[in-house]
Amino acid sequence: MSYSKTVLPNGLRVVTERIENVRSVCLGVCIVQGARDETDSESGISHMIEHLIFKGTRKRTAKDIAIQVDSIGGELNGFTAHEFTYFYARCMDEHFEFVWDILSDIVKNAKFESEQIELERNVILEEIKSFNDSPSEQALHILSQLLFDSHPFARSIAGPEDNVKRFSQEDILKFRNSHYKAPGIIAVASGAIQHKNFTELVSKTLKFPKEDLSARNNVLPENLSSKIRQLEKKDISQIHLAMGTKTIEYKHKDRYAWSILTTIMGGGMSSRLFQRLREKEGLVYEALSFLELFSDTGIFGTYLVTDPKNVNKAIDCVWDEFEQLRKNGLEKKELSRTKGQLKGNLMLSLESTSSRVASLLTNEMHLGKYVSPEETIKNIDKVSAEDVLEIADKYLVPEIYAISKVGPLNLE
Numbered sequence: 001m002s003y004s005k006t007v008l009p010n011g012l013r014v015v016t017e018r019i020e021n022v023r024s025v026c027l028g029v030c031i032v033q034g035a036r037d038e039t040d041s042e043s044g045i046s047h048m049i050e051h052l053i054f055k056g057t058r059k060r061t062a063k064d065i066a067i068q069v070d071s072i073g074g075e076l077n078g079f080t081a082h083e084f085t086y087f088y089a090r091c092m093d094e095h096f097e098f099v100w101d102i103l104s105d106i107v108k109n110a111k112f113e114s115e116q117i118e119l120e121r122n123v124i125l126e127e128i129k130s131f132n133d134s135p136s137e138q139a140l141h142i143l144s145q146l147l148f149d150s151h152p153f154a155r156s157i158a159g160p161e162d163n164v165k166r167f168s169q170e171d172i173l174k175f176r177n178s179h180y181k182a183p184g185i186i187a188v189a190s191g192a193i194q195h196k197n198f199t200e201l202v203s204k205t206l207k208f209p210k211e212d213l214s215a216r217n218n219v220l221p222e223n224l225s226s227k228i229r230q231l232e233k234k235d236i237s238q239i240h241l242a243m244g245t246k247t248i249e250y251k252h253k254d255r256y257a258w259s260i261l262t263t264i265m266g267g268g269m270s271s272r273l274f275q276r277l278r279e280k281e282g283l284v285y286e287a288l289s290f291l292e293l294f295s296d297t298g299i300f301g302t303y304l305v306t307d308p309k310n311v312n313k314a315i316d317c318v319w320d321e322f323e324q325l326r327k328n329g330l331e332k333k334e335l336s337r338t339k340g341q342l343k344g345n346l347m348l349s350l351e352s353t354s355s356r357v358a359s360l361l362t363n364e365m366h367l368g369k370y371v372s373p374e375e376t377i378k379n380i381d382k383v384s385a386e387d388v389l390e391i392a393d394k395y396l397v398p399e400i401y402a403i404s405k406v407g408p409l410n411l412e
Contacts, residue, residue, distance in 0.1 A: 003360075003370045004195035010210035011183030014202050015360050015370075016195040019353065025096045025191035026353035028088040029107045029206070030361050032186065033179040033213065035159075036082045036152040043152075044159015045175050047080040048124060048167055053087060054078070055116040057109040062116070065102060074099055080157050083294055084365065090354060093192035097201065104205035112176075114169050121164060128158050135233055135240040135406040136303070142229050143242040143301060146402035149221040153294075182208040186364055190356040220246075220297055227402045232409050239311050239407035243318060244301025245400045250293040250366040256379045257387040258300070262291040263338050264330065264388070265321065266302055270337070272321050273302060281317060283310045295366060300395060308408055315403070322396035330385055339380050346376060 002018040035046055054076070055062045069076045074091035076099075087107055091099040131137050141156060148154040158164070187202040248254055266273040266289025277287040287304040306314045349355040350373055363371045 002195075003372070005364075005370070006195070006199045008182070008199075008203055010208065011181075011212075012202070012206060012208060013186045013364065014195075014199045015186060015188045015364050016193050016198055017190045017356055017360055017370075018193055018195065019191050019356070022191050022353065023093055024090060024353050025093050025099075025189060025193050026088060026090045026357045027096070027100055027103055028086060028186075028188045028357050028361065029103060030087075030186040030188065030365070031085040031180055032083070032184045032365055034081050034083045034085055035155065035157040037179065038152065038155075038159075038175075040155075041163070042171075042175060043155050044124075044157075044163045045167055045171065046085050046179075047158050048120070048164065049112075049172055049176050050078050050080045050085050050087075051120045051124060052112050052116060052172065053106050053110045055120060056111050056113065057105050058111060059109075060102070060105060065106065068102060069099070072098070076103065082153055082157065084361075086361070088354070088357065096193065100198075100201055100205070104202070108206055108208070112169055112172050117167075117169055117172065121167070124158060124164050125161060128156075128161055128164065131156065131158060135236055135238075136305075138231055138233075139240040139242040139404045139406045140301075140303065142231060142404035142406070143244050143402055144299070146227045146229055146404060147244060147246050147299065151219075151221055153220075153297075179213070180208055181213055182206075182210045184213045186361060188357050188360050188364070190360060191353040228405070229402075230405045230409050233406055234408050236407055237307075238305050239308050239405055239409070240303075240305050241311065241314065241406075242301055242303050242404045243315070243401050244299050245395060245402070247291070247298040247300045247395060248293065249296050249298060250362070251295075252293075254387070254391055255293060257383045257391055258291055258293075258298075259342060260335070260338050260380070260383050261388050261391055262289045262300065263341055264325070264334065265289040267338075268341065270341075272325070273304075273318065276317050276321055277304060277306075277314060281313070283307075283314045283317065293366075311405065319398050322392075322398070326389070326392050326396055329389055332385070335383075335385050335388070339383070342380055343377050346373060 004016050006014045038045055054065060072091060072095045074089060076089045078087040087103060089099045089103045145154040185208055187206060189198050265271060266287060273287045273289060277284045284304045284306045289302045292299045302318055304314060363369060
């Protein structure tokens with residue numbers, strides 16, 4: 001593996017990782033601006049722009065783009081997150097320049113035609129309906145609302161329907177032009193790639209303005225006391241439950257200990273919550289813990305699905321497992337096994353150029369540097385039982401958790 005980074009004169013960053021003995025390439029363009037960088041009236045516009053990027057440029061129609069990518073067995077896609085918008089493509093190494101021409105063209109030269117805006121507006125409204133029909137997504141979204149109050153993290157990335165119905169071509173172009181600036185853009189590639197060649201192509205094609213982006217000024221709310229919010233859905237038979245608290249930011253030194261704690265609690269079939277809630281108590285089909293880290297905060301949570309009559313018992317089991325870890329600690333074998341699980345997952349992900357690109361981007365966005373797999377493994381191995389228990393003592397306490405419930409609540 002060979003990592004390289006170049007900062008172009010306009011401030012745009014180019015990051016690559018060459019991998020020997022692979023025939024594929026994953027290419028990406030990351031705009032380090034996302035849903036949290038929108039005002040209330042702009043909520044959803046980053047996501048709408050992401051959709052419209054694929055709908056045609058000055059030299060390609062939307063159909064041309066689809067046919068050209070499909071004709072070489074490639075993949076082209078994008079998604080919007082709270083802190084970034086990402087467009088990527090995967091292809092065989094022999095088609096690398098052709099696919100980059102398509103990817104850079106749509107990111108730089110999308111036309112945002114009025115006709116396409118109207119068509120895609122309807123598509124996004126259907127996506128919002130799908131989101132509203134999903135009890136799992138609703139439970140997690142309500143949890144974010146409880147944890148972040150009026151902060152943009154509490155909003156849906158797709159935005160409210162009223163905003164989506166209102167956005168005009170002028171709104172879209174104004175937001176895109178003010179947020180797509182070179183210092184906030186990262187071009188990334190992993191696989192059978194030469195850094196010099198890729199950097200030259202990026203320099204020629206992604207000619208974005210070099211002026212700096214305005215700093216994020218949305219202040220996070222203070223830690224919240226325990227809250228519960230319920231959403232009645234009578235047409236489903238189970239309760240979807242999310243329990244969570246705010247935690248550390250990505251760059252925090254404890255992120256490896258947090259990864260271990262999350263895996264111990266709900267990171268697979270051997271985890272404490274899965275073993276307790278499913279294997280021992282028979283209360284759930286699914287139980288997992290999750291950790292999502294941002295630039296200035298994070299979320300640790302547990303998600304499970306159970307029969308309405310078992311909701312309170314399931315919650316009590318989660319609190320009890322938290323208390324058991326805080327009180328009794330963890331065995332040396334459990335810590336060793338969990339580290340092995342994390343390291344194994346990491347090594348398997350290295351076989352995917354898409355996963356490698358995601359890692360490159362995450363570390364560049366949050367740390368401004370490369371973190372090798374070897375360094376990651378070393379940092380995992382450094383975590384002690386005391387490190388895990390220190391964060392467990394602080395964070396595995398019911399008083400700081402918010403709880404969301406979605407389902408037939410009248411049956412509880």
